Amino acid sequence: MSTAKATLSALRQRIAAIETTARSVPPAEAASSGSAPAISTSRAGRIALDRDEVDLTLGGGLARGALHEIHAASGADNIAASGFSLALALAAAPAGRTIVWVRQDYAAKEGGELHADGLQALGLDPAALILVQLRDPLAVLRAGGEATRCGALGAVIIEPWGEPKALDLTTQRRFSLAAEISGVTVFLLRPGARPMPGGAETRWQIASSPATPMAMNAPGHPTFDLTLLRHRHGPPGGPWRLEWNRDEKCFQRPTLLRDPATLSRIEPAPHPAERAPFRLAG
């Protein structure tokens, strides 16, 4: 028994040694290739999501300088997955840093072009976004890899469509390694793809969820149902429901009622046919 334990610990040490040597080589490569100055260490840490159950499951928040994969629960939830990725990118990016979004053309054809005013409505200054739109999935992955190596960015969103062959385990491992070196958090957005084992730190499944209504039964803030499908350093979890707060750049639990004053005006999910017709304007 004790010999087995000793062997196991010896093996673990060897693996750790291999991993550290593997990771100590690339910084030199990154420096020689003219990438960003070393600022990565100061940004190491975790991104808080809800400061509660989700963060506990993640061991204190979402890891920075890592690869996170985001899937949509269904075709109709692609926009929610995009919104969630952008929200995470905003939570991850230090103020004033540029976010790079590499997108396959087909994603825009299928789900619409990104709208500058809408980006701002989620809290992103459109001027701080560099959008790289490419036709070929391989080019998307290459451009994404190039961006990931640039440590001066706030975050990178890589959005290939479907399940391109080139996006295999090796590529994903390469992304996470590059992210670890540069300190940039990378979100791999996967519209039209099934969740498969890969090299990401976490894998999420996102669905849009009914928002807490505003006054006059108006649709509320972006709200997501998230499921943690995989987590490298812990158990999966969920589903949880989180709401994005643009002003604070953080997620929060949706409150049932936003404002006591609006209480009387909100009917609990009335059936459309029974609802009295009212005019909102004009």
Add this chain to the structure above:
Amino acid sequence: MPADAPLLIVEKAKGALVLAAPDPAAIDQGLAPGLSLAEARARISDLAVADHDPTADETLMEHIADWCDRYTPLVARHGERGMMLDITGVAHLFKGEAALLDDLLARLAGFGLTAFGAIAGAPATARALARSRKPVIVPPGREAEAVRPLPVTALGLDPARVQALRRAGLKCVADLIDRPRAPLAARFGADCVERLERLAGIAEHPISPRRLVPAALAERIFFQPIALTDDIAATLARLAVDVASLLEARGEGGRHFEASFYRVDGAVRRIAVATARPNRSPKAIARLFHEKMDALSDPLDAGFGFDLIRLGAFHTEPFLAAQANLDGHALDDEAVADLVDRLGARFGPEHVQGFVSSDTHIPEQRAKLVPVFSIGDRPQVWGGGLETGEPPLRPLSLFNPPEPVEALGEVPDGPPLSFRWRRVLHQVARAEGPERIAPEWWRGGGDTPDRDYYRVEDRNGGRFWLFREGLYAADRPQPRWFLHGLFA
């Protein structure tokens, strides 16, 4: 047919085949351009005939002009068969004017081309002498003397006036040059005098070069042509250092760089890269070329090797040396600009985009995606509904054009109860609106109907941006519903 039969290039003129360019052997036998092919055949029985291909001629001349760049950056085409090189200040690089001319003509002869050249202080003089097939080098200030023996055709006037000059007994330039100008101008036209003065080097007439002159230029000439990718990359890296130091001396940075590869057989290939901000870091420049050459759809064909590689900075701007702030922000900006350049070099600058706001409230025209390059430091105005605590009023993604939906409303001008988009029925649970966005009549949009926008949420939590085009009214067509965007 014997191999040494005179070769005729023929073209179609007025329905008949006419000689466009007989070769020297044919000219020796008395054939001249303009003669019909039938007549030429009648005179000489065995003739080789080929069709005239003006486009191929043009391409060849362009290739030659590109190749001439190796002597001077100031190369101009002149007429169909002429080339004008401004060699001011470059002759010493080729061991003098005579050596330069010899080298140029010898290399052209090596390509199988027949060429004549002359050097003079004025372009018109050199051209006239070259056309008279005299390989002369006119010493400075002796232009008027050199052109004296030339026939009046050297002026390049139209045939009618040449004949008029001949009839007046003015056969060569010497007959004209000593005469008072006013009577000449009165009788043969003002441009006759103008041409005469240009020919004699009295009037200035600059050439117009085909290409921009680089602000900074570095080159390497190889005695032994190089062909290996690594050698080429190393050469570019060294040239980048040279160009960077030239730019540094001027206090500038380049925004557009071009590498020219001169192949031994005369082919010239140019590869250009552009940067988002003035750049003079040799490493960055070399890397951009590396990216670009890696991504070329038609790779650089070294053939038998390049004997001259040149790197020029074309568009330069004042270079403000980056000063690292305490938070390293300036360095970050530079790193991002470098990334933009690299992505632009590899995937094409038009694919690396940023948003620019425009002064309109039509949603699909609110923002334009333009190459990050072309965005200056212009302040941008965005309006996504940014009051604290307000949910997004504009969708994350927008369909352009808006997608038509079938909507069912309860009241004519209220939000829809349900709508069908992409064959899926959505039951509306919540809605807000309308927000009316009217077309801009002052921009000629007065004919399109108003749009009433609604933010709606369906029972599954999907949030949509719908609009109704037009209003329900008796005398108007039924309004249509569109889905314009999706909220996260």
